[in-house]
Amino acid sequence: MNPKISEQQQSKPAYVYVRQSTLAQVRHHQESTERQYALRKKALELGWSETSIRILDRDLGVSGAHTTGRADFKTLVADVSMGQVGAVFALEASRLARSNVDWHRLLELCALTRTLVIDEDGSYDPADFNDGLLLGLKGTMAQAELHFLRARLLGGKLNKAQKGELRFPLPVGFCHDEDGHIVPDPDEEVRGAVSLVFRLFRETGSAFAVVQNFARRAL
Known part of the structure; x- marks a missing residue:
């Protein structure tokens, strides 16, 4: 039994949040999607019943850089704020948000309502100082990773442009x-x-x- 998980938290639903940034990732990186859905099994192992696990997967193919178009993330935030969620399961912090603003807002709500955050590495109580600090670092790293990804993509485009090899989709004809x-x-x-x-x-x-x-x- 995980000491961080109380009966009160297990009496509320566990939300498993599933997200990929683009539809291309959904099609070609199916292993990642399968690993995210497999968090349902982890919730069962940690004591939640079959009927108390809710899968949130309507944000598949939507970027985590902002909340626009992320219907299930908004549902998650709303339900956490009302104290209706026992734990939030996500493969990693970047699945939930790549924006520090969105990430810390969610963590604050989880801390206020004693909602746990559980990923592949472990279980965290945002109301606990050490756990909150670690979760904050995870969110910062997720946002930094997005910056590095963009920088690499832009650098690759600039390099191709300098060599005259950059191509864009052409109009029909x-x-x-x-x-x-x-x-x-x-x-x-x-x-x-x-x-x-x-x-x-x-x-x-x-x-x-x-x-x-x-x-x-x-x-």
Whole structure:
């Protein structure tokens, strides 16, 4: 039995928060998602019943840099603030928030309502000075990691740009040749469709009329 987990906390639901930053990560990094869902098993091992475990996974594919679009994070914060949560389970601090403001706001609410925070490394009571300090450091590291990731991505783009190798998605009708030059799409059907768009727009003066024309032609 974990000494930090009381009967009062086990009488309230355990929230398992699952998040990946992008839909591409959801598709290609399935191991991480599976590990997050596996926290449900950890909640069972720590004494919560099957019916008292709630999975929050509506934020899959949403960045943790802010709260915009994170419906389940807002639900989590609201329920914690009302003292309705016994423990918050997350794989690591960065799953919950990569913003120090959001992270510390959640920790303050957890401390006030005696809600535990549990990750892969252990169980923490935000109301305890030492645990609160450690959780604060975890949040700071999560935000710093986001800064380093952005810096590396920007550095890579700048390096490619300096060598003339930086590419951006091209509009329909154009592509890159073997030498990296922008050229018209070699597919005659594609070129014809693009030319038709501009010709019809010149004739009608209306984008909606162009769409209607394409719909009639089933293009």
